[in-house]
Amino acid sequence: MAKLNLAIIGVGLIGGSFGLALKDKLGEDVHIRGLCRHKESMDAAVKLGAVDEASDDVAWVVKDADLVYLSTPVLQMVPMVKQILPHLKKGAVITDAGSTKKFLMDSITPLLPDDIYYISAHPMTGKEKSGVSAAGKDLFLNKCYVIIKETAAPPDVVKWFEDIMTLTGANLTTLPVAQHDRCASIISHVPHVAAAALVTLLERSDEDMKSCIKLAGGGFKDTTRIASSNADMWADICMTNADAITAHLREVQSILDDVIKYMEAKDRQKIHDYFLKAKKRRDSILDTAEELFEI
Ligand SMILES: NC(=O)C1=CN([C@@H]2O[C@H](COP(=O)(O)OP(=O)(O)OC[C@H]3O[C@@H](n4cnc5c(N)ncnc54)[C@H](O)[C@@H]3O)[C@@H](O)[C@H]2O)C=CC1
Numbered sequence: 001m002a003k004l005n006l007a008i009i010g011v012g013l014i015g016g017s018f019g020l021a022l023k024d025k026l027g028e029d030v031h032i033r034g035l036c037r038h039k040e041s042m043d044a045a046v047k048l049g050a051v052d053e054a055s056d057d058v059a060w061v062v063k064d065a066d067l068v069y070l071s072t073p074v075l076q077m078v079p080m081v082k083q084i085l086p087h088l089k090k091g092a093v094i095t096d097a098g099s100t101k102k103f104l105m106d107s108i109t110p111l112l113p114d115d116i117y118y119i120s121a122h123p124m125t126g127k128e129k130s131g132v133s134a135a136g137k138d139l140f141l142n143k144c145y146v147i148i149k150e151t152a153a154p155p156d157v158v159k160w161f162e163d164i165m166t167l168t169g170a171n172l173t174t175l176p177v178a179q180h181d182r183c184a185s186i187i188s189h190v191p192h193v194a195a196a197a198l199v200t201l202l203e204r205s206d207e208d209m210k211s212c213i214k215l216a217g218g219g220f221k222d223t224t225r226i227a228s229s230n231a232d233m234w235a236d237i238c239m240t241n242a243d244a245i246t247a248h249l250r251e252v253q254s255i256l257d258d259v260i261k262y263m264e265a266k267d268r269q270k271i272h273d274y275f276l277k278a279k280k281r282r283d284s285i286l287d288t289a290e291e292l293f294e295i
């Protein structure tokens, strides 16, 4: 592979981890410029080795880039594409790590000239911490990285892109954009909304919060870890995949309504079946895909 010029727009957890992973594999064969808004973030990104150089000058960061990696919150991405387009060289590829895909694809595709390619993708890995200080070169290792089927990029460009993404150690997979958003809603977006609801219950109930927290065992910690995630990022995800997320939340609401009814009717068998069915399903998922639960 010829020397790669990479531009990372938003050098936080995901952008920083992508930079670290590529630097680790390619060394001097990759040159990475990062766009950061503040001097402290520029210094941190360079010091941690996530980028070779950092700046707040959009044109300078992207002008030589073969690949532009967008890793800001989702709603910042479309304005960012508008800003970078006039400065990109012919043949440059834009990708994004955003957690929702159809909104981005529908918004970005019509903006592009014929000689700039967009390949939409989503790393299914991360954590509740944000910022470059939480980044690591192994974040993508053995994790799923979805590449969205719909792209106007020619096959040789897609192959070049996939070769680069493979360097992260991720398992590449493809999905149509609409299916991606529905699946991501079930497996990631709704669990984040639900985790926040469990924490909100602590505030809403009349009980003394401190007395409740004293009792917290592993269960509360396990089910609410992701409620510590970045609010900015999750607000954007909910704004850009609202149809799927609201439909699935209504489904959760109806599941919970059923459980409430079983309890009000003192129907122990139905309650038992509810837990048993869920246990069997989760155990069988664990048996077939244990590594998927190691985020
Ligand atoms: N955190 C996670 O677990 C995952 C996040 N994603 C997606 O990746 C993207 C990035 O998420 P994280 O890295 O977790 O967030 P982060 O908060 O760690 O990093 C985002 C970075 O973008 C910068 N930024 C924001 N707006 C900017 C702008 N207008 N110009 C320049 N820089 C800007 C922020 O200062 C920050 O450094 C989001 O779109 C998110 O949906 C995807 C998979 C997992």
Ligand SMILES: O=C(O)C(=O)Cc1ccc(O)cc1
Pocket: 098, 099, 123, 124, 125, 126, 127, 128, 188, 226, 295
């Ligand atoms: O922290 C966790 O367990 C996550 O679920 C991380 C995550 C957050 C957002 C994504 O789009 C993908 C993965």
